[in-house]
Amino acid sequence: MTADTSAGTSAATAAWATHKRSHVGDRVLSALTVAATLIILAMLVVILGDVIIGGARVISWEFVSAAPTKGMTAGGIFPAIFGTVALTLLMTIAAVPAGVATAIYLAEYAPASSRLARAIRVCIANLAGVPSIVFGLFGLGFFISTVGKGIDDVAYGGQATYGKPSLIWAALTLAILTLPVVVVATEEAIRAVPRDVRDASLALGATKLQTVFRVVLPEALGGILTGSILAVSRGAGEVAPILFTGAAYFLPYLPTNLNDPFMSLGYHVYVLATQSPDVDRTKPLLYGTVLVLLSLTFLLNFVAVAIRARTRRRLRASL
Amino acid sequence: MSQSFHRLLPEEAHSALVRIAALKSDGPTPVKMQAKGLTVSYSAKEAVKDVTIDVHENEVLALIGPSGCGKSTFLRVLNRMNDTIDGVTVKGSVTLDGQDIYAPNVDAVLVRRRVGMVFQRSNPFPKSIFENVAYGLRIAGIREGGLIAQRVERALRQAALWDEVKDRLTESGLSLSGGQQQRLCIARALAVEPEVLLMDEPASALDPIATAKVEDLVAELRSDLTIVIVTHNMQQAARVSQKTGFFYMGKLVEVGDTTTLFTRPKERATEDYITGRFG
Ligand SMILES: Nc1ncnc2c1ncn2[C@@H]1O[C@H](COP(=O)(O)OP(=O)(O)OP(=O)(O)O)[C@@H](O)[C@H]1O
Ligand SMILES: [Mg+2]
Numbered sequence: 001m002t003a004d005t006s007a008g009t010s011a012a013t014a015a016w017a018t019h020k021r022s023h024v025g026d027r028v029l030s031a032l033t034v035a036a037t038l039i040i041l042a043m044l045v046v047i048l049g050d051v052i053i054g055g056a057r058v059i060s061w062e063f064v065s066a067a068p069t070k071g072m073t074a075g076g077i078f079p080a081i082f083g084t085v086a087l088t089l090l091m092t093i094a095a096v097p098a099g100v101a102t103a104i105y106l107a108e109y110a111p112a113s114s115r116l117a118r119a120i121r122v123c124i125a126n127l128a129g130v131p132s133i134v135f136g137l138f139g140l141g142f143f144i145s146t147v148g149k150g151i152d153d154v155a156y157g158g159q160a161t162y163g164k165p166s167l168i169w170a171a172l173t174l175a176i177l178t179l180p181v182v183v184v185a186t187e188e189a190i191r192a193v194p195r196d197v198r199d200a201s202l203a204l205g206a207t208k209l210q211t212v213f214r215v216v217l218p219e220a221l222g223g224i225l226t227g228s229i230l231a232v233s234r235g236a237g238e239v240a241p242i243l244f245t246g247a248a249y250f251l252p253y254l255p256t257n258l259n260d261p262f263m264s265l266g267y268h269v270y271v272l273a274t275q276s277p278d279v280d281r282t283k284p285l286l287y288g289t290v291l292v293l294l295s296l297t298f299l300l301n302f303v304a305v306a307i308r309a310r311t312r313r314r315l316r317a318s319l
Numbered sequence: 320m321s322q323s324f325h326r327l328l329p330e331e332a333h334s335a336l337v338r339i340a341a342l343k344s345d346g347p348t349p350v351k352m353q354a355k356g357l358t359v360s361y362s363a364k365e366a367v368k369d370v371t372i373d374v375h376e377n378e379v380l381a382l383i384g385p386s387g388c389g390k391s392t393f394l395r396v397l398n399r400m401n402d403t404i405d406g407v408t409v410k411g412s413v414t415l416d417g418q419d420i421y422a423p424n425v426d427a428v429l430v431r432r433r434v435g436m437v438f439q440r441s442n443p444f445p446k447s448i449f450e451n452v453a454y455g456l457r458i459a460g461i462r463e464g465g466l467i468a469q470r471v472e473r474a475l476r477q478a479a480l481w482d483e484v485k486d487r488l489t490e491s492g493l494s495l496s497g498g499q500q501q502r503l504c505i506a507r508a509l510a511v512e513p514e515v516l517l518m519d520e521p522a523s524a525l526d527p528i529a530t531a532k533v534e535d536l537v538a539e540l541r542s543d544l545t546i547v548i549v550t551h552n553m554q555q556a557a558r559v560s561q562k563t564g565f566f567y568m569g570k571l572v573e574v575g576d577t578t579t580l581f582t583r584p585k586e587r588a589t590e591d592y593i594t595g596r597f598g
Contacts, residue, residue, distance in 0.1 A: 112405055196442035200504070202403055204455035204511060205432030214458065215444060 048294075055291025058284045064292065072250060072272065073281040077289050082254055083167075083247075083262035084296065088236045090171035090258075091178060095235075096228045098175070099182030103224075106183070107190040108212050128180040132240040139173030139245035140165075161259060168258040170246030178235040185227020189220040222311025226304045233300035237293060239266040249275070265293040348376040351515060351545040352397060352434075357411035359392050359401065366392040368569040369411070374515070379537060379546045381556035381577065384566030385592070390549045391439075393566070394517050397547065398434035399427040415515070432459065435513035439520040441500035443492035443507075448484050451492040451503055455511035470510050477540065478506035479532055498529025505536065516540065518548040522555065534559050553593055557581050565589045 066076030102120065110117030149163035156162075193216045201211040217224075239247070247267040255262040269289050276282040352374040359367040367389040374380050374397075382390045392401070399420060401407045412419050420430045443451050452471040461467055471488075475481040480502040484495070492503055501521060508516060518537070522530040537546055537559045550556050556563050557577055564574035565588070573586045584590045 194442075196438065196440060197444055199400065199403070199438065200442045200444065200507075201454070201458075203398065203400060203431055203436040203438075204458065204507065205428055206455075206458045207428050210458045214454070219445060 051287060051290050051294060054284070054287030058288035059291060063288055067252070068250065068285075071277065072285070073276070073278050074285075077265070077268060077285070077292065079251060079254055080263040080265045080268040080289065081292060081296075084236060084265045084293070086167060086255060086262065087171050087174065087242070087246075087264060088232060090167065091174040091235055092228075092232050094172055094175035095178045095182055095232070099179050099228070099231075100186050100224060102179075102183045103186035103190060104212060104217075107187045108208070108216070124180045124183055127176070128184075132177060132238055133243075135173055135177045135241040136244050138176075139169055139241060143169040143172055144245060164259070165244065165246040165248075165261055166257075166259040167246055167255050167262050170242040170262070173241045173245045174235045174238060177238065177241055178231045181231035181234070182228050185231065186220070186224045189223025189227060190216060192223060193219045222307055226308040226311070229300050229304035229307070233297050233304070236300070237266050237297055239264075239270055242267060265289060265296070269293065348378060350374070351376040351416065352547075353412075353414045354393075354396070355412045355414075357393070357396065357409070357413060359389070359396055359407065359409050361392075361404070362406045366569055367396070370571045372564060372571055372574055374545060374547055375562070376545050377541055378562055379541055379548060379560040381560035381563045382547065382549045382566060383551070383553060383556050383563060383592070384572075386551075388566040389569040390566050391519050394436075394519055394547060394549055397515070397517055398431050398436055400431070400436060402427050432511060433513055434515040434517060435508035435511065437501075437505050437508050437516065437518045437521045439523055441497060441504050441524070443495070443500050443503050445491060445493055447489045448492050448495070448503060449488040452507050452510045455507060459511060470512075471506075474506040474510035477509050477536075477543075478502045479536055480506055496529075498525045498532070501525060501529070501533065502536070505533070509540070513544060515545045515547070518546065520549050520551060523551065530555070553581070565592060567592070 063076045064081060065078050067079050068077065069075035106117055106120060144163060144165060147162075148166075148169060151162040152158055152160060162168075197215055197219065198211055201215045202208075206214070242264060246261050247264050248261040249267075249271055251261060251263055269286060272282045272286040272289060350373045354370055354372050357367060357370045358365060370393060372380075382393065384390055395401045396409060396413060401409065409421060413421060415430065415433065419425070420427075420434075444454060446454070449471055452474050453467050456467050456470055461470075472481065472485075475484060480499060483499060484503075487494075492500065495503060501524070505518075505521070522533045525533065534555060537548060540546060548556075548559065560577045562574060563577045563580045565572045565580065565584075565586075567588050573580065573584060573589045575585075580589065581593060584593065590596075
């Protein structure tokens, strides 16, 4: 520290001193990082602990297999679990193929100077920054009032069949929300496939298409799956986008058609927390619902992490 | 049928005879590939300048020269692998059996089926040993399992790898040693039965024993196909090739019989390079 000021210091010791100071910087930084990590971990432990302790008491076979009863102050949450799973599956079917196809175009086919590719990237970046409630409004305005109403006018003589909140519109709205993450993760995974193996394939007389489908995608599969699952699991817990597009307060029946409304875990949490006439009696149910929602999300994340670990291991074995 | 047979036979038979005679007498074989006034540039920078060279059938042509002189660039022009790099322009012509491979109606994919390539860094697919070699056959649309198995075995034998891998064909190609991986890549290229094989420093990452194996391989393969090999090792060029070309700063300084080029080079630059005075 004093090296800069003391007069007789040779250039060599000055260099040593800066070196040492950077060590001090390293230590301060790593202490700060550790502290930040601990704070986050502590918060996570508190939240999770509270949810698990509060939720474990109400979780039972009946809770996950029965419908709510007595004005939602008793009974189970099966319709909400069913709705969330159906919603997530539909959203995945819509978002992942479209996202992967977009990423393949961006990573493999778009020329470096392509205007279209640049436009797509700008859209994706902006899409990722839009608040989720805006997606909900978009879903209402576009899918329900425009597309759904159009279908009704053409096919159902103006009778509200698709022009109302329903499973399909909520799933598509969520799909748009998830799409950017799927595209970005997939493009990264595709670009991580080394040029060497592409060249090897092309040099054997493979077409670009053959190379993409037989060499690039199989190698990128782990990364694509991991990214997609993480994106989907984030979308699965969202409430705002489905608020106006299909989620129902309470339904005596399960959705059986794409144009049925549905109950969902996230929305059910919101309903129990804010709309209940008897907070003391719904509070345990609230804990249980949150625990189920978190478990489903964690399950998805766990699958994603397991796939990533497996891919990593295979890659490491290849070195 | 019989008509085309008659039309084909004399010519085919004749050229086969010429080939055999040429091999026997070590005289000149027909020209397999020819580059004429070839200039290749990356964006604005010229990497290969006005190169004219013949590659004769059933001969090994070695390309030597200091790093960055354009050897790999030239090699990649011969099977249109430069098409996969953005901003590359090719001027001049390259012919394969007299046909310009850069003509607008020529499909680069078909060129690459006839002109195979082995890269400097071995690059097996993360597939089984068998599937690595079968890949080129499958993408060419061959479906019969028997035929594929037969061609895979033959290619692995040609690449002197069969005995080492015949009991572990279903293991990953990446589980092999570096030298074995490179021979796997050679087998993979041979399986599709190319007419010309381009090899870009195929032994540069190998130990002396593996290198010797690859060199023996090149010498043997010559009876079946035409080989262009880039090497930094001048002994290697002298050992495996009949013709040698010396590249310097993108230009082909000199090309000729390997023995002549190494004993009585015409150009001063060639002499300096092979005697180790620069580069
Ligand atoms: N993809 C590329 N983009 C731009 N310039 C390139 C590219 N590849 C090669 N070059 C340039 O072209 C020139 C010739 O490169 P090339 O790889 O053909 O040399 P080389 O003779 O094979 O060298 P080495 O012996 O080191 O492999 C070099 O100056 C190099 O910088
Ligand atoms: Mg090179």
